[in-house]
Amino acid sequence: IAIGFSSDGSMVGSSAIVGWVGSNGGIKQYYLGGTQSSSVEPNKGSLQVLGNTSAALSQSQRIYMAFQLDTTQPQSKLLYAVGPQGQFPSSPEFRLSQHEYKISTRIDYLTGQSGTVQTPYSRLRMSHGVLNMLGWGVLMPIGIIVARYFKQFDPTWFYVHVSIQSGGFILGSVGVVCGLVLNDRINANVAKHKALGIVILVLGCLQVTAFLARPDKVSKVRKYWNWYHHGVGKVLIALAVVNVFYGIHLGNAGNGWNAGFGVVLASLLIVAIVAEFRKWARK
Template identity: 60%
Template structure:
């Protein structure tokens, strides 16, 4: 900022310029100082907005990744197995996208950790726990036994229940994160309605599945 101010002031004293009278010089100097002050103010405003943009990105990526796509992937796996192998590839694609977005959201949260005064230790701990569960699910997928294997039923039990635990903790941590970020009723209502719709869809599909049996 000092260099910018010095540069603007030096423009008043170029060698080939005509001499200024005292009042004209004061006017030019005041204009230069005003320009520097406005530039400093714009830079401060941009700097203050940056953490909140990252906070918004952190919330949206985690909400989409852990809190929405993971649920959709679980619904595909449970209720659409009659469309094999389409359900499997759809489930894998949706869960993979959710995992990538979730990892990006956790990384963004770690970057933001020291930029706000709120105590985020619990939120951070839950986020890391959810990330670990997600990594374990990826490892379980890579180590998936054949359908004919004797241990397949134990793998299914593990994979299904770990996924349920992940989703429950993710939903809770998202609402807690909205509370910490002081985003208010708008974000709570928006995400709550989304979860309610997905839950209602799951109930309808569950009833249909039991009726077919």
């Protein structure tokens, strides 16, 4: 278990006391320099812990931790976290595994009252996640389904397809911009997530360019254009789905977001399978 002391309610940049029990149980201070395990440094931090005042013990299936700080008043924004069961820090590095649960609170040391702390840039985080999920992860697949299975409603299917894909591209592009702004403000270590987002945005721009340069149906190069357009679209969707789930993981958004997005994808997949079966049955 761990308790951190933060100036703004965020993990990065704060100091924490971590305790664990077992055959090699102990308590150490850590400096939380980033979101990766390698950035969480043991025996560092700004807390002045008095000697021989720290203890961690397990009783009645609960873990208790106690320590005493030499300070006039500690930071009022506290972070609580619980690590994975059975994974303890060990010598010589005493590295921590990623926590399973966490919560941020604010405590008034005069009254003893506490309340939850809103994560810094929470609205920007939410906008980034929701816009990308809806744009790249939901609307784009719907647009592909319309284009593949509803061509009998010509030319309505085309205008619906273009409208949905345009909306998805706009929402997704704004979501990527929100992510870049967020990364600049919090300086998070999310290089892979950022790189995937940029690749997805580039693929989206290529699709827009391909639409503007679309050859006539009777053109000899139309066949190759179709291969390109369909191929890039499928790669874009695959990368987008992976990056949305990865973003949920990085943001510690919880299983609810994973389940919700998974249900939407499963529903779209079922629709696509049924439509594909009916398409082949008509042949």
